[in-house]
Amino acid sequence: MSSDDTNNKTSGHTHTGTSQNLGNEGLKIQQLFKLMVDSNASDLHITSGTSPGLRVHGEIIKVKTIPLTGEDTKRLIYQILSEDQKNEFEKKLELDFSFGI
Template sequence: MDLVDILLEVLERDASDLHLTVGSPPIIRVNGQLERLDYPRLGSNDTRELIYSILSQDQRQRIENEWEIDFSYSVP
């Protein structure tokens, strides 16, 4: 599972948000409605690997301390 592939699907479906939560597949918000993407449920290692692949060191430290983070990312 690759985060850039997931983000490209977010863009293709014109979603406003992407939610990555342990125990659930990736979920997007389209027109105010939550929709599950066709991916397996995320384990804790899956979620960490997806998120850490795009976070800066400061953001990684923040998520370790606060257990959540709200940020934006541009697909290259």
């Protein structure tokens, strides 16, 4: 992580991310993937109503953003989903999948 990155602990949850607040509209999935690599995270959790989470050494660490809306979540994952995955997501309103980096 660069010197612009911050880590702070609030109410039992660690938040990590850049000190520059992009807002969720500017947040790109590639930025979250880079943060995963920089943090040695094994998983990325994207759920509406909460900030993205990185699994680091078995613990979920929340990224320093405002909670994602349903539209934010959809916009982020649609950047990498196939048409079949998009259709499954539209039907079930959830999708568990892997994406190699």
